[in-house]
Amino acid sequence: METQTQRKIIHVDMDAFYVSVEMRDNPALKGLPVVVGGSPQSRGVVAAASYEARRFGIHSAMPCSRAARLCPDLVFLAPDFNKYCAVSSQIQAIFRRYTDLVEPLSLDEAYLDVTRNHMGNPSATWIAREIRESIRTSTGLTASAGVAPNKFLAKVASEQNKPDGLFVIPPENVAEFVRGLPLASVPGIGRATQEKLSTLGLKTCGDMQALQAGELEFHFGKRGLWFHQVCRGIDDRPVVSERVKKSVSVEDTFSRDLDEPSQVREKLAELCRNLSVRLRKSGVRGRTITLKLRRPDFLTITRSRTISIYIDDAETLYAETLRLFQLSGMKGEKLRLLGVGLSNLDNDIQGPSGNQLCFPWGLPA
Numbered sequence: 012m013e014t015q016t017q018r019k020i021i022h023v024d025m026d027a028f029y030v031s032v033e034m035r036d037n038p039a040l041k042g043l044p045v046v047v048g049g050s051p052q053s054r055g056v057v058a059a060a061s062y063e064a065r066r067f068g069i070h071s072a073m074p075c076s077r078a079a080r081l082c083p084d085l086v087f088l089a090p091d092f093n094k095y096c097a098v099s100s101q102i103q104a105i106f107r108r109y110t111d112l113v114e115p116l117s118l119d120e121a122y123l124d125v126t127r128n129h130m131g132n133p134s135a136t137w138i139a140r141e142i143r144e145s146i147r148t149s150t151g152l153t154a155s156a157g158v159a160p161n162k163f164l165a166k167v168a169s170e171q172n173k174p175d176g177l178f179v180i181p182p183e184n185v186a187e188f189v190r191g192l193p194l195a196s197v198p199g200i201g202r203a204t205q206e207k208l209s210t211l212g213l214k215t216c217g218d219m220q221a222l223q224a225g226e227l228e229f230h231f232g233k234r235g236l237w238f239h240q241v242c243r244g245i246d247d248r249p250v251v252s253e254r255v256k257k258s259v260s261v262e263d264t265f266s267r268d269l270d271e272p273s274q275v276r277e278k279l280a281e282l283c284r285n286l287s288v289r290l291r292k293s294g295v296r297g298r299t300i301t302l303k304l305r306r307p308d309f310l311t312i313t314r315s316r317t318i319s320i321y322i323d324d325a326e327t328l329y330a331e332t333l334r335l336f337q338l339s340g341m342k343g344e345k346l347r348l349l350g351v352g353l354s355n356l357d358n359d360i361q362g363p364s365g366n367q368l369c370f371p372w373g374l375p376a
C-alpha cells in the first residue's frame with residue numbers, strides 16, 4: 012500500500028437529475044413536488060424525485076401509486092431520455108477535459124481518477140470545484156461532488172453535502188471519517204443487510220472494524236470480505252473508463268400478480284427467450300444464471316448458479332432458471348416480478364461504444 016501513489020478520485024453526482032432537467036426547461040415546476048417516472052395509475056416506479064417531493068418521503072424506485080398517496084398534489088412527468096442523454100454527453104465532455112479515466116455509473120453519475128490529469132493540477136478539490144462550476148454554466152444544473160482517495164469514499168463524500176455540495180475526505184482524515192460512518196450510508200448495504208448488521212450490534216464502520224474477516228465472511232459470504240475492507244476505508248477498485256458489459260438481464264413486472272406455478276413457468280420461458288435474443292445480439296455467452304423474484308410485498312430474492320459452460324440458448328437458460336425457481340423457496344408464492352440474467356460473460360471485447368454514454372447498463376428502472 013505505502014509504495015503506491017495516493018490516488019485522487021472524484022465522484023460527481025447530478026442533483027435530482029431528471030427532475031432538475033425538467034424544472035430547468037419548465038420554470039413553472041420550480042418549488043413543486045415533482046417526480047419523473049410512470050403514471051400514478053401504472054405499476055411503474057419513480058425514476059427521480061424533486062427535493063420538494065422528497066420531503067413527503069418520496070424517493071426513487073418507489074411505486075408511483077404509493078408516491079401519489081403520500082403527496083396528492085404530486086406532479087408526474089414522463090421521462091424524456093433523449094434530453095437526459097444530451098445533457099449527460101455535455102457533462103461527460105466536461106469530465107474528459109480533466110481525465111480519460113471516467114467511469115460513468117449512470118447518466119448522471121461518474122467516477123473520475125484525477126491522480127494524473129490533463130491540467131497537471133495536483134489538487135483534486137480544485138478540479139472538483141471547476142467541474143461543478145462548468146456544469147452549472149454549461150447546463151444550468153447543479154452537481155454534487157466528493158473527493159477522496161478511493162471510489163467508495165468519494166461516493167460517500169458526494170452524498171454528504173447534497174444538493175449542490177462539495178465534500179472532501181483527505182487521506183489523513185480517512186481513519187476518523189470511516190470510524191463514525193453509519194453502515195447505512197455504505198453503498199451496497201441495503202435495508203435487509205442493515206437489519207442483519209444491527210442484530211449483530213453493528214451500526215457504524217467503526218463497530219464493524221472489531222470483526223475478523225472470517226466472521227464477516229461467515230455472516231455475509233464474499234460481501235463480508237468487502238465489508239472488512241471498506242469499513243477501514245480501503246477500496247482498491249480502479250476507475251474503469253470503458254466498462255465491459257458485465258451482465259445481460261431481462262425482467263418483467265406484472266399488472267396482475269402471478270400465482271399459478273404454470274404461469275410462472277410460462278413467463279420464465281418467455282423471459283429466457285428474450286434474454287437469449289439479447290445475448291445473441293450482443294454476441295456474448297455467460298456461465299452464471301440469476302433468477303430474481305419479487306413478491307407483492309416487495310420482498311425480493313435472487314438465486315444464482317454458475318455452470319461449467321458458456322451458454323446463450325433459451326432452452327438451457329430455461330432449464331437452469333426453472334431449477335433455481337424450484338430451489339428458491341418461493342414456489343407457490345404470489346409474484347409481482349420475475350427476472351432472469353446471465354453474467355460471467357465471455358466478452359473481453361467491448362460492445363458498440365457509440366451509444367455507451369447513454370445507457371451503459373440499460374435504462375434506469
Ligand SMILES: [Mg+2]
Nearest residue numbers: 024025027119
Ligand atoms: Mg444523481
